[in-house]
Amino acid sequence: MYVAVKGGEAAIANAHRLLADRRRGDRSVPALRLDQIIEQLGLAVDRTMGEGSLYDRELAALAILQSRGDLIEAIFLVRAYRTTLPRFGYSKPIDTAAMKIERRVSATFKDLPGGQLLGPTFDYTHRLLDPSIAEGAAVDEATARASADEPAPRVTDLLDHQGLIEPDVSEVQDEIGDLTREPLEFPLNRDRRLQALARGDEGFLLALGYSTQRGYGRSHPFVGEIRIGEVEVELDIPELGFAVNLGRIRVTECQMVNKFKGNAKVPPQFTRGYGLVFGQAERKAMAMSLVDRSLRAAELGEDVNHPAQDEEFVISHSDNVQSTGFVEHLKLPHYVDFQGELGLLREMRAEHDVADDAEAYPEAAE
Template identity: 75%
Template sequence: MYVAVKGGEAAIANAHSLLADRRRGDRSVPALRLDQIVEQLALGVDRVMSEGSLYDRELAALAIVQARGDLIEAIFLVRAYRTTLPRFGYSKAIDTATMLVERRVSATYKDLPGGQLLGPTFDYTHRLLDPELAAGGDVAEPLQRETETQAMPRVSAILAREGLIEPDGEMPQDHVPGDITREPLEFPMARDIRLQALSRGDEGFLLALGYSTQRGYARNHPFVGEIRIGEVELELDVPELPFAVPLGTVRVTECQMVNQFKGSAKAPPQFTRGYGLVFGQSERKAMAMALCDRALRASELGEDVVAAAQDEEFVISHSDNVQATGFVEHLKLPHYVDFQAELDLVRRMHAEYDARENPVKADDKREAAE
């Protein structure tokens, strides 16, 4: 605690009051409602849910308000709240092949079976500020949300029919998925644990690492095999029942990256996979995750580990924005004793340096001191 700050605990309490006042802002401006944030700042809400590991739009919106729009602080709040919730069990693995698709694009096939579905995207917009939005303008009338219900075979399945892509990873029947929210991280990691960590990882950090792989650090030329955004059903196995119980749906973004692979002594030349899956509409994060996932498979595929994006300990240990924030921001807290110890050390070293470089001046100082 900043006991040296004038007022001590009272000063900290006042700081909290000032924070609350700044959060509310000008009282003549209507306060934000949570439903406004959920509906109109949806991508920020999705990021908080994804990196906070809690699928609840209203809680994510509340965290954004409380954090004054600081998304990393909001993610911290959501994770802290998540630790207070009871654990009823684990849902079954979602089947993204049955997704009610709102957006589905591929960069690998022009005429894709099932078609391309653009959905809501910034990809084709001009990056120009729209003054009509500042004036409160809306579209002429609400649009009906479009979803696609017909079968959409995966791009990876098309390549698999020709034997040109590695098989999808299969886990043993008795494999119990790890849970990084309950178990400490250990290296090396199984891929399911690593994907969990990447899904919770900071979007900006993973984006930079993914970009680095495209610029030649762990070069591995990627293609977006497929991006899907839509609703998937959650189901829970209940021991007393012979069938799984539907719990509802969640919106997710899935990315499958197709990467070149020259082959090895055990595998023929073929495409390999990188995978990303996150809550909400977060395709930039899903793509960055897929790029990092593929880079982190270097050892598994017999490739040389030569870049940061391929180093599992480096990537996973530094990707969590809550841990990173805590470690960086703790530097703001008092370090008086540590600093005084280093200050004394530097003074002694400085005096020794002066004695070596300027012996006459050092003698004068000693005489003056005596």
């Protein structure tokens, strides 16, 4: 606490009231409602849910409103709230092959079973400000809500059937770790590494993924597939003896395909990079899959020479809540530490000045 600040606790209380006032803004402007944030700032809500590790659109919208649009602060609020919730169990793995697809694109196959669906994307916009949006331009509802109801096979499954891509290791792993309940211990298994990447900072992972494409890592990726849509979440109930459908959640999945020259034990084949996140967040899913593949360098017998290939560097710095806490703690009082450094610096300067005088006037020193 800033006990040395004039006013002490009263000053802090006043700072909170001032923050609330600035958050509300001009009273002549209607206050934002949570449903407006959910419906019209959906990508911000999705990022807050994903990096906050809690799938709840209303709570994410509340956090965005409370934080005045600071998404990292909103993510922090969601993470803190999440720690208060009881844990009832673990859901069964979601089946993304059975996804109700809203968007599906592949950069590896033009014609693929189930087809490609552009869905809601900025990819083909002109990146020009559109004044008609501010004027409340109408949207064609039939186009806006289009989706594919039929399940579509994953592109990597097509390669797998031909033996051209490594097996899906998630199908053979017996026990999945839980990053929220187990401390980080390096090296990590891929499951916990993916958990860390899924809630890692999008900007940090994007920069690392970009670095691998610029030569700071052995990466020549192809987007096997990006798919966005709803999947069912099921929970096994021991008393019932069968799984209960809890509902549907919206996720983004990305599978990157990378060539691999093979080694003495493995023939030449494609390898996988994987990304799965809450909501519509394909940039995050792509960055995650790029970094996931880079972090498998040692496992695949490749040289580890670059930041994106260093597991401890990536995972230890990818969490924006931890990063924010460590950087912003510098605002807190460090008076005693600084006085100690100040005293040490004065002593060093005095010794330096004496040495300078001795060098300039050697006869005086004698």
